[in-house]
Amino acid sequence: MMDNTNYAYAVSRIRVLETRLLGRDKIDRMLEAANAQDAFKVLAETEYGTHMEDIGEAYKYEAVLSKEIKRVYSLIKSLMPQPKIMDMFCIKYDVHNIKVLYKNRFLNIKGSLPLIDVGSIPIDRLTEIIKEKNYKDLPLPIAQTLRKLDEITAIRPDPQHINLMLDRAMFEAINDMAARFRYPFIKELAAIQADVTNIMSFLRIKAMEGGSPLLDKVLVTGGKLEMSFFTEMADQSVDAFSSRLEYSPYGQLLKEGIEHFTKTGKLSRLEKLADDYIMEYLREHKSNPLGPEALIGYLLAKENEIKIIRIIMVGKINGIKSQVIKERLRDVYV
Amino acid sequence: MELGQVYAVLGAAVAAILAGIGSAIGVSTAGQSAAGVVTEDPDKFGQTLLLQALPGTQGIYGLLIAFIIMGKINIFGGMVPVAEETGLMILMAALPVAIVGLLSAVYQGRVAAACIGIIAKRPEELGKAITFAVLVETYAVLALLASFLLVNGIQV
Numbered sequence: 001m002m003d004n005t006n007y008a009y010a011v012s013r014i015r016v017l018e019t020r021l022l023g024r025d026k027i028d029r030m031l032e033a034a035n036a037q038d039a040f041k042v043l044a045e046t047e048y049g050t051h052m053e054d055i056g057e058a059y060k061y062e063a064v065l066s067k068e069i070k071r072v073y074s075l076i077k078s079l080m081p082q083p084k085i086m087d088m089f090c091i092k093y094d095v096h097n098i099k100v101l102y103k104n105r106f107l108n109i110k111g112s113l114p115l116i117d118v119g120s121i122p123i124d125r126l127t128e129i130i131k132e133k134n135y136k137d138l139p140l141p142i143a144q145t146l147r148k149l150d151e152i153t154a155i156r157p158d159p160q161h162i163n164l165m166l167d168r169a170m171f172e173a174i175n176d177m178a179a180r181f182r183y184p185f186i187k188e189l190a191a192i193q194a195d196v197t198n199i200m201s202f203l204r205i206k207a208m209e210g211g212s213p214l215l216d217k218v219l220v221t222g223g224k225l226e227m228s229f230f231t232e233m234a235d236q237s238v239d240a241f242s243s244r245l246e247y248s249p250y251g252q253l254l255k256e257g258i259e260h261f262t263k264t265g266k267l268s269r270l271e272k273l274a275d276d277y278i279m280e281y282l283r284e285h286k287s288n289p290l291g292p293e294a295l296i297g298y299l300l301a302k303e304n305e306i307k308i309i310r311i312i313m314v315g316k317i318n319g320i321k322s323q324v325i326k327e328r329l330r331d332v333y334v
Numbered sequence: 335m336e337l338g339q340v341y342a343v344l345g346a347a348v349a350a351i352l353a354g355i356g357s358a359i360g361v362s363t364a365g366q367s368a369a370g371v372v373t374e375d376p377d378k379f380g381q382t383l384l385l386q387a388l389p390g391t392q393g394i395y396g397l398l399i400a401f402i403i404m405g406k407i408n409i410f411g412g413m414v415p416v417a418e419e420t421g422l423m424i425l426m427a428a429l430p431v432a433i434v435g436l437l438s439a440v441y442q443g444r445v446a447a448a449c450i451g452i453i454a455k456r457p458e459e460l461g462k463a464i465t466f467a468v469l470v471e472t473y474a475v476l477a478l479l480a481s482f483l484l485v486n487g488i489q490v
Contacts, residue, residue: 008363008447012370015454289367289448 006081011294013079018298020047021334022305027312031326036316043309061313065306066116072302073118076295085186085292087120088177089299091139094119094126095170098142099163101130102149107157141172164217171197171220178222185285185293192281194223196274199250202230203258203267206238238262253277268328276331279304283333301333308332339413341421345428346403349481353396353435360389360443367447371454381453381460385446388467392439395478399431402485414490427484434477442470 026042033039040058043049051067077086093116100113115123121137129135133150135143145165152161171194178190201218208214212234219227225248233241242258245251257270282297308329315325368382403424408414416424449463 006366008366009370009373012367012447012450012454013373014370015451016371016374019455287448287451289451290363290444 007290007292007295010079010081011289011291014294014298018294018301018334021298021301022046022308022332023334024332027308027329027332030309030312030316031322031329033316036313039312039316048309058313059317061309065309069116069303069306070118072299076299080292080295082181082292084177085181085296087139088174088186088190089296090118090120091170091173091177094121094138095142095166097121097123097126098130098138098146099166101127102146102162102166103159105130106150106153107159139169139173139176141169141176142166145169161217167218168220171222175222183292185291186296189278189281189296190222191224192278194220195225195250196278198223198225198227198230199245199254200267200271200274202233202241203238203261203270206241207261207265207267250277272328272330275304275307279331279333297333304330304333336415336418336421338416338418338421339407341418342403342407342416342424343409345421345425346400346409348425348432349396349403349428349435350393350400351396352432353439354393356436356439357390357393357396360392360439360441360446361386363440363443364389364446364450367450371450375454378453378457381457382450384460385450385453385463385467388446388464388471389439389442391471392435392442392474395431395474396435399428399478399481399485402482403428406485406488406490416490420488420490423488424485427481427488429481430477430484431474431481435474438470438474438477442467442474445470 026046030039030042033042036058040052040061043061043064044052048064048068051064051071055063073086073090077083080086096113097115097119100115117123119126121129125137129137130146133146135146138146145168149162149165152158174190174193178187181187198219201220202215205212205215205218215231215234219230221227225245229244233244238258238261242254245254253270253273253276257267257273260269261267279301282293282300285293286297288294311328312325315322364386368379368386371378371382404410406424407416446467449467452459452463
């Protein structure tokens with residue numbers, strides 16, 4: 001049980017903000033827009049409009065989205081009565097930044113991905129940490145992994161290896177944080193995210209020729225499905241995997257997603273269904289007026305919404321038919 | 335001063351104190367919630383205020399019983415003698431409104447906070463929101479009735 005009274009203010013502010021999330025109608029209008037510029041105009045009528053004053057061209061949509069994600073994270077950080085909870089969600093940006101900085105520093109990769117200033121550790125500080133190899137302020141699993149990586153990369157640098165190991169460390173860090181809160185909603189959410197990640201990795205490896213040795217490296221801890229379950233299933237068919245999970249909470253999404261996968265060889269449908277599954281979990285729990293559920297739900301709903309906008313904008317800019325774009329779109333939260 | 339009088343005064347105090355604490359907590363929970371909505375949407379002040387006020391009634395019920403007890407022992411006119419067991423009975427009679435008032439106000443505050451969430455999204459559903467919160471009130475009213483009948487039935 002948390003100290004709940006502090007949540008009353010935050011949750012009802014979120015209730016109002018939820019009404020400003022993009023609804024089906026706005027998304028349909030973006031989809032039906034004749035071109036990218038028109039879709040961008042629809043976006044200007046929403047909350048995103050405030051970031052668009054000096055950004056007129058549709059192809060600069062990423063700048064708008066990154067401003068919005070920054071705004072939303074700093075808003076929720078300021079509202080959350082237990083700011084530590086936010087670390088669980090900021091960490092993916094920290095890990096993204098660590099990956100980029102680490103590869104820059106040790107592998108001399110130029111022109112890499114941009115840093116995202118949404119994490120719990122400011123970028124300047126993070127740059128210093130990586131530069132000085134002084135990892136003690138990072139979450140323990142990540143610090144340990146970086147020390148291990150220092151030894152390995154000195155001999156044989158491998159960017160893919162860096163990614164995989166840091167992803168794993170991230171989930172370990174998330175599990176540690178979730179365990180500290182002793183709040184079922186948060187633990188369950190962390191477990192679902194780990195399960196979904198493992199299911200996706202498992203199927204991606206299945207789709208890859210001769211990928212099975214990689215499986216041990218990509219599986220993350222913390223899910224409800226044991227890691228041994230995945231290694232056991234490594235030699236079996238995708239259908240066997242799906243039927244083993246038929247009566248698990250993931251049965252429905254796997255059935256539909258794998259059907260599409262065997263027909264087309266693409267995992268995009270399953271990715272969408274997995275995201276929808278997490279959204280559904282958040283939607284089921286958001287009604288608590290005195291808990292962190294609504295805040296976390298809104299945060300992840302915003303990320304989901306940004307994903308939707310990105311898919312539409314990329315599609316529109318590349319002149320893809322709206323029907324094709326639509327198939328990839330996630331469900332909305334409200 | 336007789337011990338009976340002390341018990342009777344304690345009864346009046348307990349009714350006012352506990353029900354008052356409950357209302358203070360309930361109104362503050364609902365008030366924080368209302369503040370959240372008004373931060374983003376100031377037009378909803380009136381509707382949220384209505385819901386915020388609902389957990390305030392328990393404090394009034396407690397005070398009402400306290401007044402009745404004060405009248406019974408004639409506290410403003412020199413106080414009548416009260417036998418020890420009569421005083422204890424008055425104290426017991428005050429308990430329903432005190433305890434149920436405390437708890438029902440706290441929980442009504444939570445329901446009101448949740449219902450303010452309804453107002454955030456669908457201001458036209460104010461009636462339904464109020465109905466949910468008012469249902470908790472039923473038990474505060476029943477406790478008030480019990481305390482009222484009990485206090486009234488005791489002969490000083």
